[in-house]
Amino acid sequence: MMYGGGADGVTMRNRNDGLEFLRDEAAPSVRRRFSLGSLGLLAGVLALALALGLQLSRRNTGRPTSGPAPDFTLSLFDGTEFRLSDYRGQVILINFWASWCPPCRDEAPDLQTLYDDYRALGFTALGVNMLESSRRKALEFIDEFSIRYPNGEDIGERVTNLYRVEAPPESFLIDRRGQVRRFFIGAIRYDDVSADIEALLAETR
Numbered sequence: 001m002m003y004g005g006g007a008d009g010v011t012m013r014n015r016n017d018g019l020e021f022l023r024d025e026a027a028p029s030v031r032r033r034f035s036l037g038s039l040g041l042l043a044g045v046l047a048l049a050l051a052l053g054l055q056l057s058r059r060n061t062g063r064p065t066s067g068p069a070p071d072f073t074l075s076l077f078d079g080t081e082f083r084l085s086d087y088r089g090q091v092i093l094i095n096f097w098a099s100w101c102p103p104c105r106d107e108a109p110d111l112q113t114l115y116d117d118y119r120a121l122g123f124t125a126l127g128v129n130m131l132e133s134s135r136r137k138a139l140e141f142i143d144e145f146s147i148r149y150p151n152g153e154d155i156g157e158r159v160t161n162l163y164r165v166e167a168p169p170e171s172f173l174i175d176r177r178g179q180v181r182r183f184f185i186g187a188i189r190y191d192d193v194s195a196d197i198e199a200l201l202a203e204t205r
Contacts, residue, residue: 063164065183069094069174070162074128076152077139082126085178091118091200092174093125095188096160098132099141101168107187108145114190114197115149121201122176127151130160130168175200 064070069092073083084092095111097104115125127149129138135153142151154160163172173182173196182196 063183064172064180066180069172069178069180072159072162074126074152074154074159076150077135077142078150082150082152084126084174087124088178089122089176091123091176091197093123093171093188093193093197094128094163094174095125095171096128096130096154096163096165096168098130098168099137100133103187104169105141105145107169107189108141108147110188110190112145112147112149114188114194117194118197118201119149123197123201125149128154128159130154130157130165173197173200176203 069084071083071085073081076082084094093111093114095107097108111125111127115123127142127147129151132138132153138151138153141147163170169184169187171184171188172180173184173193175181181200182193184193
């Protein structure tokens with residue numbers, strides 16, 4: 001009489017002289033296939049992790065998170081031009097934003113308050129409007145939050161590409177010597193950046 005197979009691929013058969021254990025010859029092949037499949041899956045996971053790691057490591061490649069801030073000229077909404085190098089000697093916060101961006105709406109009051117509080121001490125903020133659907137949307141945003149610091153439309157995404165900005169909001173804090181001292185991803189908060197601004201304002205050129 002034959003009994004069912006166990007999990008290890010062994011089958012028991014009743015004989016007159018007792019039980020005889022018969023090994024299922026297919027079991028090692030199944031285990032080999034399972035092992036090879038597991039190794040293949042593991043290799044795939046490791047390859048994916050490596051690719052993601054490389055992507056993350058390259059994310060900031062070329063982005064000026066330190067060192068000299070790339071110079072540029074931006075046409076402002078009021079019809080004037082802002083050239084970064086003309087503001088050498090001041091502390092500058094460059095903020096990349098868009099009207100459709102919820103974190104940009106969250107940070108707008110804080111940015112205006114920073115400008116109001118530190119402007120007389122040698123600080124300015126610059127808003128760079130990027131990936132906007134229309135000029136009207138940008139102007140409505142500026143009016144809604146009573147923004148008074150310089151703002152301009154980044155036509156052709158020239159400044160956005162120069163600073164390797166991926167998505168708004170991103171901000172760069174630049175010292176009096178034109179060096180990038182801090183880089184921010186996400187909404188700016190007054191308490192998170194005010195101490196840095198004060199420290200940079202206290203520095204000499």
